[in-house]
Amino acid sequence: MSSRPLVRAYLALAAICIIWGTTYTAIKFAIRDFPPYLLVGIRQTAAGLLLLAWALAAGRVRMAAVPPGMLESGEQQGDSALTRRYIGLQVLTGLCTITGGNGFITWGMQHVSSGLAAVIGSLTPVVVVLINLGWKGAERINAFTVGGVLLGFGGLGLIFHHGWADFLHPDYRLGILACFGSCFTWSLGTVMAKRWNDRRVSPILNAGLQITAGGLGGFVLSLLFDRSHTILHTPEGWAAVVYLALIGSALAFSLYMFALQHLSATVSSMYTYINPMVAILLGWMFLGEQLSVFEIAGMCITLGGVWLVNRGYQVANR
Helix, strand or coil: CCHHHHHHHHHHHHHHHHHHHHHHHHHHHHCCCCCHHHHHHHHHHHHHHHHHHHHHHCCCCCCCCCCHHHCCCCCCCCCCCCCHHHHHHHHHHHHHHHHHHHHHHHHHCCCCCHHHHHHHHCCHHHHHHHHHHHCCCCCCCCHHHHHHHHHHHHHHHHHCHHHHHHHHCHHHHHHHHHHHHHHHHHHHHHHHHHHHCCCCCCHHHHHHHHHHHHHHHHHHHHHHHCCCCCCCCCHHHHHHHHHHHHHHHHHHHHHHHHHHHHCCHHHHCCHHHHHHHHHHHHHHHHCCCCCCHHHHHHHHHHHHHHHHHHHHHHHHCC
């Protein structure tokens, strides 16, 4: 792989770290006014349809040229990837990542603290590694990758050491279960996307298909599980929804599809390790919040884990 797409993939991942680091706060604002699954349906379906319209208008529905060396065995440049089966796999992936991953965390954040949600969410790279180990023919995992994932999670555990006690909070049980469900379904969807996304299909189109399917799934869960379908129309609530749809979903998920196209699923999921550190550093720089010894040590350990995972990716792709 040439260096330019790789650099752009890392830049996309860096942007994701910042953008998705802000969405927890935006979700907290939005669920004050919107039922959780209805919020997922409105936010994600709007973002998905926007991406599909963009892909159609920009002509990105056509197959893109791929260097012969990047084609899979037996794959031909002229083969059409947009078959019913391919679209069905994109729908299934979207139901995992968006309906499950985003839907469960949105519901769960009504019942748990942000710190506890961050701790559980940071398990994503661990779960991605486990799924890859259990899925025949998935990405190769080496000692660098496993060690880096575990080291990074240990660092985040140190950063959020005060959040571990929340696991024993009786009122958090359902929220904790929802957060773990979100972590698993998002991780599964990430591995699916890495395996099933065709390189000849635009990341924008893949993102549009997955987000639209996931958003429609959110409406179904809303009919089944939302206790109320009443929306409190406030400027703050709608501003949060617009931000979540345009930036948190349409832009960030397209960047995520691009990163997955050029990086491993494990490397791509490492944003869950960086997001909390971004939030902590922004609070220290602009809000006057204090950095404790635990947080500084945890960030150093986590960065060491991220470096090891990236090293493992480089070794596996020599």
